[in-house]
Amino acid sequence: MMTSDLVLSRARSSGMRIGIGAGGDQRKAFKSRAEALIEGYGEVTVYDDPLMLAEDLGEGRIDGAVRGDLGSNEAMAAVRSVFGVPKVLRAAFLEPEGGRMFLLAPVGIDEGWTVEEKVELARLSVRTLLPISPRPTVGVMSGGRASDRGRLDAVDRTIDDAEEVVARLVGEGIDARDVQILIENASRECDIVIAPDGISGNLIFRTLHFLGKGKALGAPVLNIDRPYIDTSRAKDGYADSIALAAALAMRNRA
Numbered sequence: 001m002m003t004s005d006l007v008l009s010r011a012r013s014s015g016m017r018i019g020i021g022a023g024g025d026q027r028k029a030f031k032s033r034a035e036a037l038i039e040g041y042g043e044v045t046v047y048d049d050p051l052m053l054a055e056d057l058g059e060g061r062i063d064g065a066v067r068g069d070l071g072s073n074e075a076m077a078a079v080r081s082v083f084g085v086p087k088v089l090r091a092a093f094l095e096p097e098g099g100r101m102f103l104l105a106p107v108g109i110d111e112g113w114t115v116e117e118k119v120e121l122a123r124l125s126v127r128t129l130l131p132i133s134p135r136p137t138v139g140v141m142s143g144g145r146a147s148d149r150g151r152l153d154a155v156d157r158t159i160d161d162a163e164e165v166v167a168r169l170v171g172e173g174i175d176a177r178d179v180q181i182l183i184e185n186a187s188r189e190c191d192i193v194i195a196p197d198g199i200s201g202n203l204i205f206r207t208l209h210f211l212g213k214g215k216a217l218g219a220p221v222l223n224i225d226r227p228y229i230d231t232s233r234a235k236d237g238y239a240d241s242i243a244l245a246a247a248l249a250m251r252n253r254a
Helices: 004-011 027-039 050-058 072-083 115-129 153-171 183-189 198-211 239-253
Strands: 017-021 043-047 064-066 092-095 102-105 137-141 175-180 192-194 215-220 228-230
Touching: 004 092, 004 215, 004 239, 017 027, 017 050, 017 239, 027 043, 027 239, 043 050, 050 064, 050 072, 064 239, 072 228, 092 198, 102 115, 102 198, 115 137, 115 153, 115 192, 137 153, 137 183, 153 175, 175 183, 183 192, 198 215, 215 239, 228 239
Parallel strands: 017 043, 017 064, 064 228, 102 192, 137 175, 137 192
Antiparallel strands: 092 102, 092 215, 215 228
C-alpha cells in the first residue's frame, strides 16, 4: 500500500540537491530546510527568485525543486518558460486521515476540462507512481452515478467523458475503472483518482487537506522531465514536499 511514510523513507539518505522557494517571509522555507537536513532528505538551497529556481532545475544544478511559498503565477510562469510547456499539469499526493495515499488530478482549476487532458493526466500520473507502485490503478470520476444519466446535461457530459477516458486508458494497457461520483470508494481502492475537472479536483484537495486534516505532500508538475513540486502557501511547512522531490529525483537518477 502506498503511504506517506513510504515516500519519506525513500528520500532519506538520498543525497539529492533540492531547491525551495521563499516568498516575502522566508522563515518557513529556512525552517523546512533545517527539518529536511535533520531527516536526511538531501542538500537544500533556498531561492527567492522563481526563474532562477526553475533554471537551476532545468540545467541540472539541482535535482528537484519545491515551490514553497513563492507566488503561484510567477513560479508556474517560470516553469512554463524554462521547460517549454504551454500549460502545467499537476497531481497532488494526498493521504486522508486514517486512509491510504493516492495521487489526485487535476488540482489546478484550469486543468482537466477535456477528455484528452484527463487521459494525459492519467498517463503522466501512472509514470510518476511507477517507482512507488508497480501497477497503479486509475479511478476516473464523473459528476454522478451512471443511473443519473438524463437528469442534467452537464452531469451527462461528465459521465460520457469518464467512460471515454476509461476506455482509452484500458486500450493502452492501463488498469483504469469508472468510479462515477464515489470518491469514498475511489480513495480506498485506487492509486490515482481523476476528478471530473480542475475545480472539483481542487475542492476535493482542499476539503481533504484543510478541513479533513489529510496529509498533502505536494503536487508534482507532471509534464516536465524533472521533479518540481507545487505547494500551497497555507501549509505549515515543506519538509515533506522536499522529501517528495528527493524521492522523485531518485527515479530520474536511476
